[in-house]
Amino acid sequence: MSAAATVAMPKAKRRFRTGTIVLAVAGILFLTMVILVNTVDAFGDNTWLRVFFSVSALNFTLRASVPLILGALCGILCERTGIVNIGIEGMMLAGAFAAFVAKVSTNHWPLMGSLLFGVVIALAVGALMGLLHGVMSIRYKMDQIISGTVLIILAAGVTAYLFDRNAVAEGKFSAVAIPGLAQIPVVGEVIFQNPPITYAALILVVVVHYGLFYTRWGLRSRACGEHPRAADTVGINVNRYRYFNTMIGGSLAGLAGGFLVLEAVGQFQEGMTAGRGFIALAAMIFGNWMPFGAAGAAVLFGYTQALQNELLLAGVTAVPRQFVSMIPYIVTIVAVSGFVGRVRAPAAEGKVYETEGGSE
Amino acid sequence: MDASTTPVLEVRNITKKFPGVIANQDVNIRLMPGEILALLGENGAGKSTLMNIVYGLYHPTSGEILVNGEPVVFHTPRDAIARGIGMVHQHFQLVPVMTVVENVMLGDESTKLGKLDRKLVAARITELSERYNLAVDPHAIIEDLPVGVRQRVEIIKALYRKADILILDEPTAVLTPQEIEGLFQVMELLRGQGKSIIFITHKLKEVLHIADRIVVLRGGKTVGEADPKTATQASLASMMVGREVILTVEKEAARPTEVVLELEGISARDDLGQPALRNVSLQVHAGEIVGVAGVQGNGQTELVEVITGLRHADSGHTRINGKEMTNTSPRHITVEGESCHVPEDRHAYGMVDSYSIAHNLVLNTYFQPPFARNATINEKAINEHAAKLVEKFDVRTPSVQTAGRSLSGGNQQKMVVAREFSRPIKLLIAAQPTRGIDVGSIEFIHNQIVAKRDEGIAVLVVSSELDEIMALSDRIVVMYKGEIIDIVPRAEATREGLGLLMAGIKA
Numbered sequence: 001m002s003a004a005a006t007v008a009m010p011k012a013k014r015r016f017r018t019g020t021i022v023l024a025v026a027g028i029l030f031l032t033m034v035i036l037v038n039t040v041d042a043f044g045d046n047t048w049l050r051v052f053f054s055v056s057a058l059n060f061t062l063r064a065s066v067p068l069i070l071g072a073l074c075g076i077l078c079e080r081t082g083i084v085n086i087g088i089e090g091m092m093l094a095g096a097f098a099a100f101v102a103k104v105s106t107n108h109w110p111l112m113g114s115l116l117f118g119v120v121i122a123l124a125v126g127a128l129m130g131l132l133h134g135v136m137s138i139r140y141k142m143d144q145i146i147s148g149t150v151l152i153i154l155a156a157g158v159t160a161y162l163f164d165r166n167a168v169a170e171g172k173f174s175a176v177a178i179p180g181l182a183q184i185p186v187v188g189e190v191i192f193q194n195p196p197i198t199y200a201a202l203i204l205v206v207v208v209h210y211g212l213f214y215t216r217w218g219l220r221s222r223a224c225g226e227h228p229r230a231a232d233t234v235g236i237n238v239n240r241y242r243y244f245n246t247m248i249g250g251s252l253a254g255l256a257g258g259f260l261v262l263e264a265v266g267q268f269q270e271g272m273t274a275g276r277g278f279i280a281l282a283a284m285i286f287g288n289w290m291p292f293g294a295a296g297a298a299v300l301f302g303y304t305q306a307l308q309n310e311l312l313l314a315g316v317t318a319v320p321r322q323f324v325s326m327i328p329y330i331v332t333i334v335a336v337s338g339f340v341g342r343v344r345a346p347a348a349e350g351k352v353y354e355t356e357g358g359s360e
Numbered sequence: 361m362d363a364s365t366t367p368v369l370e371v372r373n374i375t376k377k378f379p380g381v382i383a384n385q386d387v388n389i390r391l392m393p394g395e396i397l398a399l400l401g402e403n404g405a406g407k408s409t410l411m412n413i414v415y416g417l418y419h420p421t422s423g424e425i426l427v428n429g430e431p432v433v434f435h436t437p438r439d440a441i442a443r444g445i446g447m448v449h450q451h452f453q454l455v456p457v458m459t460v461v462e463n464v465m466l467g468d469e470s471t472k473l474g475k476l477d478r479k480l481v482a483a484r485i486t487e488l489s490e491r492y493n494l495a496v497d498p499h500a501i502i503e504d505l506p507v508g509v510r511q512r513v514e515i516i517k518a519l520y521r522k523a524d525i526l527i528l529d530e531p532t533a534v535l536t537p538q539e540i541e542g543l544f545q546v547m548e549l550l551r552g553q554g555k556s557i558i559f560i561t562h563k564l565k566e567v568l569h570i571a572d573r574i575v576v577l578r579g580g581k582t583v584g585e586a587d588p589k590t591a592t593q594a595s596l597a598s599m600m601v602g603r604e605v606i607l608t609v610e611k612e613a614a615r616p617t618e619v620v621l622e623l624e625g626i627s628a629r630d631d632l633g634q635p636a637l638r639n640v641s642l643q644v645h646a647g648e649i650v651g652v653a654g655v656q657g658n659g660q661t662e663l664v665e666v667i668t669g670l671r672h673a674d675s676g677h678t679r680i681n682g683k684e685m686t687n688t689s690p691r692h693i694t695v696e697g698e699s700c701h702v703p704e705d706r707h708a709y710g711m712v713d714s715y716s717i718a719h720n721l722v723l724n725t726y727f728q729p730p731f732a733r734n735a736t737i738n739e740k741a742i743n744e745h746a747a748k749l750v751e752k753f754d755v756r757t758p759s760v761q762t763a764g765r766s767l768s769g770g771n772q773q774k775m776v777v778a779r780e781f782s783r784p785i786k787l788l789i790a791a792q793p794t795r796g797i798d799v800g801s802i803e804f805i806h807n808q809i810v811a812k813r814d815e816g817i818a819v820l821v822v823s824s825e826l827d828e829i830m831a832l833s834d835r836i837v838v839m840y841k842g843e844i845i846d847i848v849p850r851a852e853a854t855r856e857g858l859g860l861l862m863a864g865i866k867a
Contacts, residue, residue: 214476216469223455223466230453233417234467234517235438347456 023296034058038186051310058190060309063264065295065302066201067092067273070256071280072287072294073208077249078130079289080212081242082225083137084144084350087151088253089277091129094151095257097159098125100268103169103261111171118262119197119255126254129155130247138239141352152277160270172266173197197259202295204252209291221245225346228353238353253277288343304331366429368393368556369414369445369525374423376409376580383409384580387423391525396547396557398571398588400564402600402798403769406580407560408450411527414558415447416440427525438467446518447527450560452510454517456503460485460496464517481520488519492549507655508539515546526550527558532566536655537826537859544570562600563827564593576600601799611810614834616645620787620818621667621699626676628666636662638842640676644818646786649809651833652822655862659842660822661704664791667820668701669693670709680787694724697787700780704791704822710776713765717757718746720764721779745782753778754804770801777805781812788812791822806832826855826862840864 030053037043037053044050051057071088078085102121106114129151136147173195181192191202212218221241223231228238256276261268279301286300287293304327311324367390376384384406391397401407412418414425416434424431427443434440437447454463461481470477482498489496494512502510511531518526528547532540547557547570561567567574567588574586576599584599621644630636636659644650652660665671667678669690678685680697693699703709711720722731722742730741746760755774757767764772773794780788790809794802809832813819823829829836836848838861845861860866 215474216471216476219458219462219466219469219476223458226457227453227455230455230463231466233415233437233447233449233453235416235436235441236467237436344457 035186047314047316051307051314051316054310055186055189056313057303057306057310060306061299061302062190062194062198063302064305065299066198066259066263067256067276068280068283068298068301069201069205069295070252070259071277072283072298073204073291074126074249074253074256075281075284076208076212076289076291076294077221077245077252078133079284079349080225080346081221081245082228082238082346082348082351082353083133083242083246085133085148085246085249086145086281087129087133087148087277088280089273089275090148090151090153090155091126091133091250091253092257092260092277092280093155093159093271093273094129095122095126095254096261096272097155097163097257097268098122098254099258099261100167100169101162104167107168107170115171115173115262119258122254122258122262123251124254126257127247127251129254130250131243133250134243134246138242138352144350156271159268163268163270167268169261169267172261173263195263197255197263200255201259205291205295212291222346224353225348228348228351232353242353253280256280285343285345289346301331366393367391367426368428369558370426370429371410371414372424372426374410374413374425375421376406376413376418377421382580384413384420387577387580387582389575389582391556391558393556394551394554395572396551396559396570398567398574399558399560399577400562400567400574400596400600401577402562403796404798405577405600407577408529409580410577411447411529411558411560414440415445415527441468441521441523444522444524445527446521446523446525448511448514448518448529448531450529450531450533452514454502454510454513457501459501460498460505460513460516463502463513464498464520468521484520485516488516492516492519492553493546507534507657508536508542511535511543512546524554525556525558527560529560530562531559532561532563534656534824536862537855538863540566564596567596568593578602597799609806609810609831612814614648614813616648616834617816618646619643620646620681621820622677622679623667624677624679626663626666626678627674628662628671629674630662636842637666637673640842640844642837642844642847644787644820646818647813647816648834649813649819649821649832650835650837651829652820652837652839653826653829653858653862654824654839656824658839658862660824660839661791662842663839664701664704664789664820664822667693667789668699668703698785699787699789700724700783700785702776702780702788702790702793704795706772706776711764711772713763715764716761717750717755717764717767717775718742718760720775721746721749721760721782724779725783749778749782750775753781753808768798770797773797773805774801777808781808785812786817788817788819789822790819792824793821794823794825794828802828826858829858830855838862 034053037049038055071092074088074091075085099118099122103114103118106117109117133147133151136142136150137144175193175195178192182188184192212222220231220236223236224238224241231238257273260272265272280298283297283301284294286297287295307327308324311319312321369391371387371389374384374387375382387410399407409418413420416437416439425434426432432443461478464485465481470480485496485498488494494516496509496512496516502513531543535543550557559571568591571588574588574591574596576583576586576596578600586596586599623640623642626637626640627635628637640663652663654660662671666673669688669692672687680693680699683696685693685697707713712723719742722745725731726737731738743760750757750760753774755771755778757771764775767775777793793805793809809819809821821829821832830853833850836850836853836858838845838848838858840862841864845864845866848857
């Protein structure tokens, strides 16, 4: 007992330190450039610098990031409890369509009421998609990859079938400036003059992080995703947590769809999620299943989309547009393949948990 | 009611049926306050099932449980915990990526305004660890802790929930002899403070050492009770198995001749890329059994994998019969090295669960005549071969066409051994050759291994059971943190000496 008793190394605390320093340095450099380009004319006149650092690039980044952030949070909630969710794309699309139908059918309501109704319906339909995923993968023990695929195909098929091309949603969320904060130069313009779902997404990152790591619910959820039997042996109902979190996660993906219809585009289009659910999944992995990490990855992916847009606007033709459109996907591949060695998925994800009989 | 005569826990006529199996039948057990009750039985005797019922994880088919004389029904472990029952599971139920604090409070969290109160829990852990002499750092992450400390965390977890009845399921299986001694001291301390303990094991020596009373389980039934003051290892063993058992392996002195296996400066990394073997050099001669001892996870697995070609060595050389074998394919080593391998995990490496016994028996030879005819398989030859081996190695099965998975653990292992031993070989590598199988099969396999040695074959046995190493080996290699810390001739080896070496302490 004596020899082994004394060993207890705080190894884990040092694991990501170098990465954190690199990130911090890169972040400070980036912020400095942003402030210079948007306040000093000498920098602001350079086309290339404007493409990379202008307020409009950053605004676009945030807009492109919101559905990715929400989708990644959906993935985190599901996977942290042990349910693999590749169906984020389908949940998102279902949420978008639900929001659209809700909005169109309440066009005669006051605008804000109608939009909020759309949000509520998007959340609810997302949660229902989560419940469906739960029922398939927990109750009927379907392989979770298959179950996720079902969600994607189901959402694509049903929304395309039911979509009425003549329907028009009237109006969408507009930006709400936060008094005081919105006046901060550059930062205020980018962060504090946004429509509601964007604020909600940013707040949700903090909420999910706090929930997962500082509350009873979070501790139990993570235990279900890492070692469900350990959770079971202390009296936690593993599958109940899995159902609940998959539904909450689904509602966030639904909200991401709601964002596309009610805040970004204002209308529904067939297949309008266009792979965002998968990019969100990549952001979740890139971010090591951590809310802030995933949000950071989502913003990075959003930024590459913004670059594409800014290059187009600035009329830069030296770089073929097709190459620029590839950037998000290349970043995804590099991020996911290069970093997967360092990130760690919840140990029990994708595995059915059976209470009685089975393993000893 | 007189407290000293009411059992704290009583199990009455418990029967538990799983589809196709009766795991427990009319089991009766009484646990008195402040006693250590040993529950003795072979693997598969139904000890763990019974305890999982008492802990509320399984529900009995019939029978009842009484705590302090009151009948209780446990739907989940939560109900059992509420009644003061705590369990340390054979496979620790700890979340590896979480801290000690998080693991201890899981399911019974202290919160302040909804926020987890880690400080309060850490303070309670420190208090418990001082009171019961269970040293542990509350903020350490489980996966960084050695096995012995993880076990302390499990005990603290039960005490944190105010358990008065502690169930320890095979707690000594993963410990060094010194750690076992430490655990026994903790158990005595707990008993001294009025806790009652059920100690599950299949190790006879330990039972006689620590228990106040012994209950023996066989085939899911209670077959008797014994008093450790009067019982002997032999009497307990025959109760466990139901017949006389020879506990020692009969063998003559080894007559080693030329070197068959030679390792020179082998270094390798584990699956996570961490160094697992550091500069390992070893020679195994024809006609001797070299045993590799060590606490699990000190490089034994990787050592076997390097020798058998399943793992890449970063440096060093493997030679078999003087032929260079470093980083060649497993088949090359099997065929050219004339070696065979009984792997430690028979389900992952030793057999194909869904294949028939006949097919399992030719996994290493199906590509050679007579089993292969050009590109096709000769089923007739395979079936004849299987029939012969099943008989010779006493594999109990209705037919050679039965799927491998439907055999019992002991018969599966005999099947693997039969396949590996049935070719002409010069080197035998056996990793955990008797893990999880019944005493009868252990006896059989041990005798087969000794017989191979006497035929002049070089044998390397890796085992985490010190008794097995002591029983079989002519020389004992002790591994610690990927290095060979010492090589001891069997005649000079003692349990205590090996235990110290296993803990990394070299005199």
